[in-house]
Amino acid sequence: MNSNPSLCTRRALLAAAALGATPLAARAQAWPSKPIKIIVAYPPGGVADTVTRLLAERLTPVLGQNVLVDNKAGASGSIGMDAVAKAAPDGTTFGFSAISPLVLNPHLGKSPFDPEKDIVPVASVIASPVLLLGTSALAARDFAALLMLAKIQPGSVRWATSGPASLGHIVLEQVKAGAGVDITHIPYKGGGQQINDALAGQFEVLSVNAGPAVMAHVKAGKLRALAVGAPRRLQELPQVPTLAEQGLPAANLASVFGLFAPAGTPAAVVEQMNAEVNQLLKDKALRQRIEAADNVPTGGSAAEFARFIANESAANARIIQAAGIKAG
Numbered sequence: 001m002n003s004n005p006s007l008c009t010r011r012a013l014l015a016a017a018a019l020g021a022t023p024l025a026a027r028a029q030a031w032p033s034k035p036i037k038i039i040v041a042y043p044p045g046g047v048a049d050t051v052t053r054l055l056a057e058r059l060t061p062v063l064g065q066n067v068l069v070d071n072k073a074g075a076s077g078s079i080g081m082d083a084v085a086k087a088a089p090d091g092t093t094f095g096f097s098a099i100s101p102l103v104l105n106p107h108l109g110k111s112p113f114d115p116e117k118d119i120v121p122v123a124s125v126i127a128s129p130v131l132l133l134g135t136s137a138l139a140a141r142d143f144a145a146l147l148m149l150a151k152i153q154p155g156s157v158r159w160a161t162s163g164p165a166s167l168g169h170i171v172l173e174q175v176k177a178g179a180g181v182d183i184t185h186i187p188y189k190g191g192g193q194q195i196n197d198a199l200a201g202q203f204e205v206l207s208v209n210a211g212p213a214v215m216a217h218v219k220a221g222k223l224r225a226l227a228v229g230a231p232r233r234l235q236e237l238p239q240v241p242t243l244a245e246q247g248l249p250a251a252n253l254a255s256v257f258g259l260f261a262p263a264g265t266p267a268a269v270v271e272q273m274n275a276e277v278n279q280l281l282k283d284k285a286l287r288q289r290i291e292a293a294d295n296v297p298t299g300g301s302a303a304e305f306a307r308f309i310a311n312e313s314a315a316n317a318r319i320i321q322a323a324g325i326k327a328g
Contacts, residue, residue: 041080041097077101085118089264108327130229154182158203168207174251210294
């Protein structure tokens with residue numbers, strides 16, 4: 001028997017909220033009555049995996065059940081999210097992923113599930129900023145000069161991304177549309193070779209997610225930070241403006257990661273998990289761990305997260321159609 005009165009009381013309240021007007025026999029067990037699994041849609045070691053394990057570690061004592069992490073990577077997050085979509089909606093399975101499997105992949109014909117019918121947004125957790133970096137091949141010293149160069153010499157500026165229909169590509173298309181400039185897209189298959197070629201000055205500009213390795217090149221002066229796609233300026237780069245500050249709010253995009261559940265998961269369970277995650281995101285030590293990896297804690301209600309995803313999906317559909325973007 002649990003000797004912690006506050007935890008017992010809390011779980012009793014969770015049971016009442018989650019089970020609501022179900023029969024008395026069904027109300028006997030509190031949520032969660034079993035260990036919880038969080039499926040990470042990416043490989044171990046990356047930002048999604050790291051943040052999920054931080055959450056799992058802190059959710060375990062709060063919920064009174066082990067919170068386990070299960071990595072199911074592949075297909076730009078779609079494999080993991082498909083596993084979430086097909087899981088039993090009993091409050092024991094959640095997923096952690098960027099929103100791209102919901103707002104990008106479906107518009108490219110790559111989704112094995114219906115993002116609107118099969119998945120429920122639970123909580124926004126972090127935004128992984130997109131850095132716009134200049135290489136040694138770029139004569140322009142700042143973002144305004146970059147746009148001027150692109151206007152004076154259409155097509156001369158080469159902008160590398162991690163691939164067609166990647167978030168970096170969407171940022172590029174929004175910059176082109178918003179600033180009325182012609183920039184040449186250089187798509188790569190992933191980020192490794194893209195960074196190597198950037199350091200060698202094989203193109204002028206690249207867009208890439210912020211992270212310790214990339215930031216090290218910026219601090220060493222090998223790459224030059226021109227702008228950032230993020231809710232606010234980065235703590236490590238306070239002098240670098242966001243794309244919104246540069247007059248391009250539609251291009252001010254970041255990789256937003258959050259927690260999801262299978263459709264049909266009880267609303268009270270979704271709301272309670274949302275509340276727990278938001279409470280954790282207020283913890284100073286956790287925020288410092290997230291920010292140390294160049295990410296921005298987000299949070300907010302489940303309804304707000306759902307609206308954000310719907311808006312991003314609609315915007316991406318327009319961009320993909322207008323720019324004629326095809327999956328790589």
